[in-house]
Amino acid sequence: MNPNPPMVDAMPLSPEPAAAPPLIHIGNLDKSFAGGAVQALSGIDLDIAEGEFVSVVGPSGCGKSTLLRILAGLDGYDGGTAALGGVPITGPSREVGVVFQAANLLPWFTVRENVALPLRVGGHKGGNSENIEALLEISGLTDFAARYPYELSGGMQQRVGICRALVRNPRILLMDEPFGALDALTRERMNLELQRIWQQSGKTVMLITHSISEAIFLGDRVVVLSPRPGRVLRELKVDIPRPRNNDTIISHPSYPALAREIRHLLTGQGEDA
Amino acid sequence: MSSATTAANTGRSRKRTDKAGASGTAISAAGLVVLLAAWSASVQMFHLPPYIMPTPQAVWHALWSGLAVNPASRVGYxxxxxxxxxxxxxxxxxxxxxxxxxxxxxxxxxxxxxxxxxxxxxxxxxxxxxxxxxxxxxxxxxxxxxxxxxxxxxxxxxxxxxxxxxxxxxxxxxxxxxxxxxxxxxxxxxxxxxxxxxxxxxxxxxxxxxxxxxxxxxxxxxxxxxxxxxxxxxxxxxxxxxxxxxxxxxxxxxxxxxxxxxxxxxxxxxxxxxxx
Known part of the structure; x- marks a missing residue:
């Protein structure tokens, strides 16, 4: 019900200190694999404000998933800072919900059991079952609550994955190419739903994606990463009003230039500003 | 030895009939009948003594005498x-x-x-x-x-x-x-x-x-x-x-x-x- 946080428009694009500290702060972050042989991320700077929706795009293997894993507390980092709410990340946090590629549901659990999983583990005993039912309701899964994942379409599976990420009511949602495996039309519908859920919940979202149109459709900002070692090539503000819709967004005056610039940045064809 | 093989064979064909259906069951039953007939015929044909190779009928008799008894009997199975x-x-x-x-x-x-x-x-x-x-x-x-x-x-x-x-x-x-x-x-x-x-x-x-x-x-x-x-x-x-x-x-x-x-x-x- 919360309107889209207006602070997004006021957010400076450069890491110039704002009044409220950013919820997610990444400063000069380095990460390498194989004992330093493979540099995955190099000097990443990125601040994300509370309630903001940031899309991250980059070529395959640029380390965008690594960036997400660091924020999720699943991987460590070699240099720089990564902090949530001013606290350096040392491991998984209760403030973070992760939406994985291809849903990653447990096949031996029903839809409801999958959504309830975060309330059963990690010292989070019991929990509010009305939250489960409410989430199933808003994502249209109530009638499928007793079904098993293999009985669901890919789009529905990922809706379950999103509900599961939201059930602990985290402040931050990290999404790792969640709709990559879906067909184009399902993907558009999921984008619309995700926008609605985000606008209702006021969560802070970082979305990793391959799709330029998805990045623009959902993001308040689009962060473009370079090929490995990943660094931030550019941050682009998307000032297209919400709620956005799949038909009108392409006809918005600033859409073509945005899409073209992101594509050029990704393909390395010079930078047409 | 050969009866153990028979048991294994019927086990395998039974597994297959789950998919093949009734015709598969009929075929494996027919196979068993042919096998038993061939066994019986060859024992008689080659005059094999019962302490080397008994006929299927003798095996059946032994089986039955061990099964058709009081469960508490010492001679039963x-x-x-x-x-x-x-x-x-x-x-x-x-x-x-x-x-x-x-x-x-x-x-x-x-x-x-x-x-x-x-x-x-x-x-x-x-x-x-x-x-x-x-x-x-x-x-x-x-x-x-x-x-x-x-x-x-x-x-x-x-x-x-x-x-x-x-x-x-x-x-x-x-x-x-x-x-x-x-x-x-x-x-x-x-x-x-x-x-x-x-x-x-x-x-x-x-x-x-x-x-x-x-x-x-x-x-x-x-x-x-x-x-x-x-x-x-x-x-x-x-x-x-x-x-x-x-x-x-x-x-x-x-x-x-x-x-x-x-x-x-x-x-x-x-x-x-x-x-x-």
């Missing part, structure tokens, strides 16, 4: 079968639980894995029934030696399968549990164990057969009762038809146990992961 089943099931449970426990410890801890793995493989290569005489010396001719040998034989398939199954978890599922700050026990119980279920059932299937084998071998070495005793007693008086009948009983028991395990797997591993 029921008491020895009960003794053999009891000991092999006990051994199977002990061996499987032990195998699962050590397999789990190895899968969870690199230290335990490094400590145990070389010895586990060395023991795996040893023909374990060769230890049976030693076990009889230590545990005597009673139930203890039967249960011990059965447990020993059932232990290894469960060890190997539970280790492999628990390690075969998709890393994404482990990431999920880590992102939720789940404890190792929660991850084991909620993700790894169900994930390993198909491996565990395959291990159980083998453990069952090996446990039965272990009890029979121990009974060969000396016992008061059991199907192994039935076989050695029949052999001592050149009652080959009696040996065949006992083998048929054991074959049927093996098939039934296999069916029970498969049915349990079908019920428990219900989420259609195998359909992929």
């Amino acid at each position: 029921y008491l020895p079968l009960w003794s053999t089943m009891k000991n092999s099931m006990l051994g199977m449970v002990i061996g499987s639980v032990g195998g699962l426990a050590l397999g789990s410890a190895m899968a969870e801890s690199r230290l335990v894995e490094k400590l145990v793995m070389p010895y586990a493989f060395a023991l795996q290569c040893l023909p374990k029934v060769a230890i049976a005489p030693l076990v009889v010396i230590w545990a005597g001719f009673g139930d203890g030696s039967k249960i011990t040998i059965s447990a020993m034989l059932a232990f290894f398939p469960m060890l190997v399968n539970s280790f492999a199954g628990l390690r075969a978890v998709e890393p994404e599922r482990l990431d999920l549990m880590r992102s939720l700050s789940a404890t190792p026990l929660e991850t084991y119980r909620i993700v790894k164990l169900p994930n390993a279920a198909p491996y565990l059932f395959a291990g159980l299937d083998m453990a069952m057969v090996y446990a039965l084998l272990g009890t029979i071998v121990a009974e060969f070495l000396g016992a008061q009762q059991g199907m192994g005793v039935v076989i050695t007693q029949a052999q001592a008086v050149s009652d080959v038809a009696g040996v065949f009948a006992a083998l048929i009983i054991l074959g049927v028991v093996g098939i039934l146990m296999h069916a029970v395990v498969r049915e349990a797997e079908r019920k428990i591993v219900h989420w259609g992961e195998r359909k992929k």
